[in-house]
Amino acid sequence: MKRKLAHCVIMGLLILISNQSFAQKTTVDAAPITIENYYKIKWGYADEFIALWKKNHYPLLKKLLEKGDVLSIKAESPIIHSSEDSRWDFKVTLTFKTEHLAFDYSITEPFKKQLFPDQDSYQKAEQHRFELVIAHWDVPVESVALP
Template sequence: MKKVITSAMIFTFFTLAEHKLFAQTAIGSFTIENYYRVKWGHAEEFIALWKKNHYPLLKKLLEKGDVLSIRAEAPLIHSSEDSRWDFKVVLTFKNEHLAFDYSITDPFKKQLFPDEEAYKKAEQHRFELLLAHWDVPVEDLALN
């Protein structure tokens, strides 16, 4: 009987701890670094398409308050092919739920891109230029 009570207490403790951690993450901001590796010689074209088709949607999320910051970077020099990336976008969302809501930009697509076919075609081309894409959720670490 004692083992059953102890097991129940441990389960309850971990369930509460997990819930508390999830609640803290959901309340606090959540940052994701998005990396893009593009076919050689096409980075500028990819970035121009990203700015034309995806950045306006992110700016709407920024205005709404769902996204807290948007930052883009490109390397000044290239690295080895196995570690190469051509474009990085760092997005800080209001919370984790918004970061993983893949339909979050849908309400703005028709408003910003009334020619749906042209938008889809441009986005298809942008993705055809990609060799690889990966997203890395990151957190700030206290150094003291």
């Protein structure tokens, strides 16, 4: 009987701990997340890349903004260039409503055919846009409170 009681107590504690972990994950997942997307483009092609990004990717992000999945979109390019090893040519900062939405790479799919009925041309333009990319990296960031 004592053994059975101990087993029930342990199981109850495990359930309580897992529920708390789930609640914490759900709370964290529900918080907005900001991601900076950096692009290093072949030398001399940054303007072409940015024009293609504005034509083919920005409309999809605006749909997510209208839907509420994305809370903000900001695009930047440096005024002067840095050394080749640390150079980036285009940065897009996106704040998503939740972490889940930020890492769900399929959330733009419903809008692709709507915005780009000629899918063949769209796919070719996107392929060319990525042919211009030397490197691309995404950095999740958080604000740091200052005194």
